[in-house]
Amino acid sequence: MKYFAAPLEKLVEQFESLPGIGHKTAQRLAFFVISQPEEKAQAFASAILDAKKSIHTCKTCCNLTEDELCPICSDTKRDTTTVCVVSDPKDLIAIERTHEYNGLYHVLHGVISPLSNVGPDQLRINELLQRVRNGGISEIIMATNPDPEGDTTAMFLSRLLEPFEVKVTRLAYGIPVGGHLEFSDQVTLTRALEGRRPL
Numbered sequence: 114m115k116y117f118a119a120p121l122e123k124l125v126e127q128f129e130s131l132p133g134i135g136h137k138t139a140q141r142l143a144f145f146v147i148s149q150p151e152e153k154a155q156a157f158a159s160a161i162l163d164a165k166k167s168i169h170t171c172k173t174c175c176n177l178t179e180d181e182l183c184p185i186c187s188d189t190k191r192d193t194t195t196v197c198v199v200s201d202p203k204d205l206i207a208i209e210r211t212h213e214y215n216g217l218y219h220v221l222h223g224v225i226s227p228l229s230n231v232g233p234d235q236l237r238i239n240e241l242l243q244r245v246r247n248g249g250i251s252e253i254i255m256a257t258n259p260d261p262e263g264d265t266t267a268m269f270l271s272r273l274l275e276p277f278e279v280k281v282t283r284l285a286y287g288i289p290v291g292g293h294l295e296f297s298d299q300v301t302l303t304r305a306l307e308g309r310r311p312l
Contacts, residue, residue, distance in 0.1 A: 175237040192216040197254040224262040
């Protein structure tokens, strides 16, 4: 039995197709949107279509941008000798929020995941290799997630980069700030011990 009009059901389905949105949240969002004045709903729809039309990848780092180069690649104050490799633009934003890194980035737009049928050819790996071939890069920081897919991707890239004279590093793993050793899993403790440094 249908409880809502077909257009409302369709709207709920569209919201439900978004990552992290369940059925109840999708219903709430749909009801919120249709309760808005028409101009607000139109502005919302226009923002989605505008973003879809104008956003593309940066020709250098593959980050999302509306210009030829993203704001980071355009910034002349950045360290151009270091490139931080991330799996998606959200990871780039997370690193930028630390205000501790001043180099450039390369966005892969995914990780190698055989279970999800994602192979190296579906990632922006060739663009990274071309950047290294062009010269001027002394260090590549692998900043993929510390999970099997992220580790596999980092190892694969490090092997591809072996012929080039570039230092390849990986983000450190370990105990989170404020964490307790007794609650840490064995893999995290092992990696924390391996990544120890002098005080």
